[in-house]
Amino acid sequence: MALSVKKSEKFENTFQLYREASSGANGGKTGGGCGCN
Amino acid sequence: MKRRFIAASLLAFIFGNHSKAQEVAQDSSAYKKQKLKIEEVNFISSYYSQDGNNSAVTGGVGTEKLTDVATTFDIHISKYDSNNHKHNLVAELGIDSYTSASSDKIDGSTVSSASYQDVRVYPSFNYTFENEEKNYSLNAGISGSVEFDYTSIGVNAGYTKLSKDKNREFSVKGMAFFDTWKVILPIELRNTPSDNEASHGDTKPRTSYNLGLALSQVVNKNFQLAFLLDLGYQQGLLGTKFNRVFMTNGEMRSEKLPDTRTKIPFGLRANYFLGDNIVFRSYYRYYWDDWGINSHTISFEPSYKFSAFNSLTIPYRFYRQTAVDYFKPKDQHALDELFYTSDYDLSEFNSHMIGLSYRTLDSGNGIFNIKRINSLELRYGFYTRDNGLDAHILTLALKFK
Numbered sequence: 001m002a003l004s005v006k007k008s009e010k011f012e013n014t015f016q017l018y019r020e021a022s023s024g025a026n027g028g029k030t031g032g033g034c035g036c037n
Numbered sequence: 038m039k040r041r042f043i044a045a046s047l048l049a050f051i052f053g054n055h056s057k058a059q060e061v062a063q064d065s066s067a068y069k070k071q072k073l074k075i076e077e078v079n080f081i082s083s084y085y086s087q088d089g090n091n092s093a094v095t096g097g098v099g100t101e102k103l104t105d106v107a108t109t110f111d112i113h114i115s116k117y118d119s120n121n122h123k124h125n126l127v128a129e130l131g132i133d134s135y136t137s138a139s140s141d142k143i144d145g146s147t148v149s150s151a152s153y154q155d156v157r158v159y160p161s162f163n164y165t166f167e168n169e170e171k172n173y174s175l176n177a178g179i180s181g182s183v184e185f186d187y188t189s190i191g192v193n194a195g196y197t198k199l200s201k202d203k204n205r206e207f208s209v210k211g212m213a214f215f216d217t218w219k220v221i222l223p224i225e226l227r228n229t230p231s232d233n234e235a236s237h238g239d240t241k242p243r244t245s246y247n248l249g250l251a252l253s254q255v256v257n258k259n260f261q262l263a264f265l266l267d268l269g270y271q272q273g274l275l276g277t278k279f280n281r282v283f284m285t286n287g288e289m290r291s292e293k294l295p296d297t298r299t300k301i302p303f304g305l306r307a308n309y310f311l312g313d314n315i316v317f318r319s320y321y322r323y324y325w326d327d328w329g330i331n332s333h334t335i336s337f338e339p340s341y342k343f344s345a346f347n348s349l350t351i352p353y354r355f356y357r358q359t360a361v362d363y364f365k366p367k368d369q370h371a372l373d374e375l376f377y378t379s380d381y382d383l384s385e386f387n388s389h390m391i392g393l394s395y396r397t398l399d400s401g402n403g404i405f406n407i408k409r410i411n412s413l414e415l416r417y418g419f420y421t422r423d424n425g426l427d428a429h430i431l432t433l434a435l436k437f438k
Contacts, residue, residue, distance in 0.1 A: 003253050003263040003306045008394065008414045008434040009352075011083035011107050015430065019087075019422075021358055021383050022324035022332040024247070024267035025304030033159075033180065033214045033245070035187040035277065 076113040076125075077411070078437040083107050089381075089426030092139035093280040094223075096289070097367040097379030099142065101426055105135040123167040133157040143279045144224040157184040163193075172199040176210075186219040195249075204255040209248070216243040221279045222291055231290035235278055243273035259310045269300035282377045284370045292378045294363060300326040316340045329362035330383075336390075350394040352418070360385040381424055392418035399438075411438040 005013060005026055017023050018036045089101035111129035118124060136154045163178030173196065180191035195210030220239040222230060227237040235241050246269065253263040276294035283289055304322040311317065318338040325331055336354035343349065361383040363376040370377040394416035397404060404410040413435055420428040 003261055003308060007079055007081055008416045008432050010081055010109070011085065011432055012418055012430055014107070015085055015428065019382055019426070019428070020332070020356060020388070021330045021361060022302060022326070024269060024300060024324070025265040025302035025322045026320070033182050033189045033191050033216065035218065
């Protein structure tokens with residue numbers, strides 16, 4: 001089903017993971033794999 | 038009659054299959070013997086730049102100027118076995134290169150240090166087994182990430198079940214990351230650390246466990262919904278030891294945060310198709326963790342198809358978070374606090390992101406007359422936080438088939 005994150009949003013999600021304290025519930029990881037919050 | 042049937046089957050297979058790397062076993066059964074098929078190849082690259090004045094490396098005050106160039110390649114390969122089960126493999130390689138004026142201040146005595154620039158390399162492999170007859174799939178994968186002071190090994194496994202009419206999908210996925218920090222302390226503390234959590238040059242572990250649940254439902258031909266719930270737990274060195282924290286008496290310490298963290302985000306996606314030309318994509322997430330963060334994320338992405346092969350999208354995202362319990366600005370942490378940070382990524386703030394995206398699909402002649410390029414998307418986003426950080430990101434995504 002076409003409800004997943006678009007590939008073109010991939011790096012936007014990455015910098016939001018670094019610049020914000022929350023993560024997850026978007027099909028990606030909730031944490032880990034990087035030295036970010 | 039039998040010869041006509043075989044000829045018709047052969048013609049249908051040839052015109053229904055675009056891959057060069059296939060052979061067809063001509064028999065009258067439903068099984069089709071196939072070699073490996075390259076389903077698609079994706080190339081995604083972005084340029085990111087930011088600036089602000091709350092660098093965590095210098096205690097919450099100072100430049101946050103940073104640029105990052107990130108690129109990933111991935112290839113999707115599939116094959117059917119003798120039982121008509123589909124096997125998929127996705128191999129991805131990512132490379133990030135960033136320069137950071139604030140990381141350069143880890144050692145403020147130099148004009149420019151090695152920490153000014155870093156490169157991260159992150160490969161991953163994910164395998165999926167699909168039983169199309171019984172409507173379920175199993176997946177598993179491994180990933181890695183390497184940069185100067187941080188390495189990660191990740192594993193994941195999951196299960197997806199479709200309803201008979203394929204209008205409902207449930208999935209569960211578990212992930213674990215086994216990471217290692219190489220501890221870098223600010224230059225002033227390398228011989229006399231401010232706490233006994235870690236010394237300069239130590240290697241410390243960080244382990245993360247995630248369980249993701251997702252339920253998607255096609256409500257009708259115009260409306261789709263998805264519910265997402267994650268449960269996350271981390272333990273190990275969770276603070277960034279080269280971040281400085283200035284206490285009320287002027288004493289400078291290395292950031293110190295708890296060694297466990299529990300996270301629970303809940304998300305909702307909704308897509309609505311208004312006729313043939315307009316799609317509304319929306320997303321909401323509520324996040325809670327035991328460090329004191331509560332956050333809300335809401336995004337809208339209306340997309341307009343102005344021709345059969347071209348569309349424009351205007352994404353907008355609003356985000357709000359409360360501060361972690363351990364955050365205070367520079368010079369405000371009391372000496373008896375057990376945990377302390379002046380990292381404004383963990384402070385209370387609102388942010389907005391607005392952008393513009395153009396997407397074009399292959400109309401038959403390829404894109405830029407290159408037949409293998411199936412789609413191209415160019416996406417720009419401007420991000421602004423109410424504590425002064427602004428960022429720009431430009432992304433190019435190409436799909437080859």
